[in-house]
Amino acid sequence: MKIATYNVNGINGRLPVLLRWLKEAKPDIVCLQELKCPQDKFPIGEIEKAGYMAIWKGEKRWNGVAILSKGYEITEVQNTLPGDSDDLQSRYIEAIINKTVICCLYLPNGNPYPGEKFEYKLNWIKRFKRRTNQLIKMDLPAILIGDFNIIPTEDDVYKPEKWKDDALFRTEVRKSYQDLLKKGWTDSLRKMYPEEEVYTFWDYMYESFRRNAGMRLDHILLSPYLQESLVSAGVDKEVRSWEKTSDHAPVWIQID
């Protein structure tokens, strides 16, 4: 089973790129972030024509997450992250597909630091950890997948010294990612590529892609139940070079 995540940065503007990638990469399950479309503007017709079922949680202008599946039925578990009924941002959707819990997330960016947005990010992480700890206790096949907006280590960004006080790289944010790994979650891309440079995002500005000034923000974490099932993983970096592309590239794993 091939499972992928792709921050599309606007699903309607990105539709030709998304459909081309789906056709070429043939993932079974896809988690999308930054739909940037209201609930009733999700292009479900085109997605179905491409052979996928979908569930999604839109928002008028920003955020928005979706889960696509080819062949396997999707059972939605929840489409908000529990723990704050005042939080109306569409950043979390969870489903069971092929007996596996798929947690699709678009974790807040948190910039500028310090400030309200950074505090919102820390709170969101706290709520997320409550859910991930529940899943660990249940000892079942589960996957945390999406745009974490966290650069896990100094090896995951082109010039770490420039990002010290950025919300993507602050020590407390990095620590929270390491805490997930300590609880038993496996960073699948890092497991498959322990030494290599793995970037998933390149800014539109400053010719970042040409200079390979990238960072690793999109992650796929496996519950202990699944850690021996990981077969392969990768980043479809060439998609970042296509016309009218996203600033993120698709990331995928293959599990037994």
Add this chain to the structure above:
DNA sequence: ATGCCCGGAGCGTCCGGA
């Protein structure tokens, strides 16, 4: 390197992103 690029909303020019 963050003034520089994008998408969305909507029609001038913001906001948010990372």
